Amino acid sequence: MSSMVSKDSRCVLLDFDGTIVDTMPALYELVRRELSVRGVEATPSLEEQVAGKLLDEAVKDGQRSGAKLVFSLLWQIGRFSGLSRIKTLGFTLACLKQIKIIYKNSRIFPDVPDSLHQLSKHGFKLGLVTMASRKDVEALLREHGVLGFFEVIITRNDVKKGKPHPEGCLKACNELQVPPKSGFYIGDLPTDIVAGKKAGLKVVAVLTGIAPRKWLEAVSPDYIAENLSDAVDWILMQVT
Numbered sequence: 001m002s003s004m005v006s007k008d009s010r011c012v013l014l015d016f017d018g019t020i021v022d023t024m025p026a027l028y029e030l031v032r033r034e035l036s037v038r039g040v041e042a043t044p045s046l047e048e049q050v051a052g053k054l055l056d057e058a059v060k061d062g063q064r065s066g067a068k069l070v071f072s073l074l075w076q077i078g079r080f081s082g083l084s085r086i087k088t089l090g091f092t093l094a095c096l097k098q099i100k101i102i103y104k105n106s107r108i109f110p111d112v113p114d115s116l117h118q119l120s121k122h123g124f125k126l127g128l129v130t131m132a133s134r135k136d137v138e139a140l141l142r143e144h145g146v147l148g149f150f151e152v153i154i155t156r157n158d159v160k161k162g163k164p165h166p167e168g169c170l171k172a173c174n175e176l177q178v179p180p181k182s183g184f185y186i187g188d189l190p191t192d193i194v195a196g197k198k199a200g201l202k203v204v205a206v207l208t209g210i211a212p213r214k215w216l217e218a219v220s221p222d223y224i225a226e227n228l229s230d231a232v233d234w235i236l237m238q239v240t
Contacts, residue, residue: 011178016130018188018209026105040081103136108144111229116149127152127172131162163191169199193219204231
């Protein structure tokens with residue numbers, strides 16, 4: 001188990017997609033609709049296929065921008081679904097034009113408000129480290145009344161290198177004026193875990209995203225939590 005953390009200066013950094021907000025249902029619906037327009041009916045295993053390809057793309061190359069990752073994901077889904085290259089291009093571009101719908105139609109996980117409140121009440125400075133865009137992140141957090149919990153938000157607009165590189169986590173700690181050794185990072189992907197560990201943070205993986213437990217276990221987080229509430233309970237136990 002990780003060493004205990006003092007009360008003097010501490011922070012918790014959180015990922016966004018799959019940790020705070022559940023974007024997958026909206027993504028599934030967009031993919032279903034655009035495949036149907038092109039004469040392909042989504043199979044019962046569509047969600048598993050989309051999640052698997054998204055996970056593959058996310059861990060393949062952390063240096064790509066979010067736009068390139070999503071384009072590659074959609075292209076692979078189109079081709080996997082049997083669309084020709086031309087139809088796949090149309091499918092991909094149509095989805096990209098509507099990508100903002102995903103965040104507009106997504107909701108934060110139910111335990112997020114209370115979890116953030118508990119951390120704040122116990123004196124943790126809170127930060128967000130994500131490869132989503134600042135505009136999308138702030139709009140959704142504001143809509144759900146939790147934007148004010150975060151003192152620092154680091155998005156893809158603020159870093160040169162994405163996760164698993166630790167730049168975002170280190171930047172957040174620097175702005176919060178908390179040394180990484182006194183902080184935690186909560187995320188749902190292997191790239192989150194690796195980024196947090198490289199930054200020197202204690203890392204909690206949550207199972208609310210698309211990564212199966214075995215993928216998370218492979219990168220050795222300090223703890224694997226069922227959800228954000230479970231993660232917060234564990235973090236509070238580490239504080240003297």
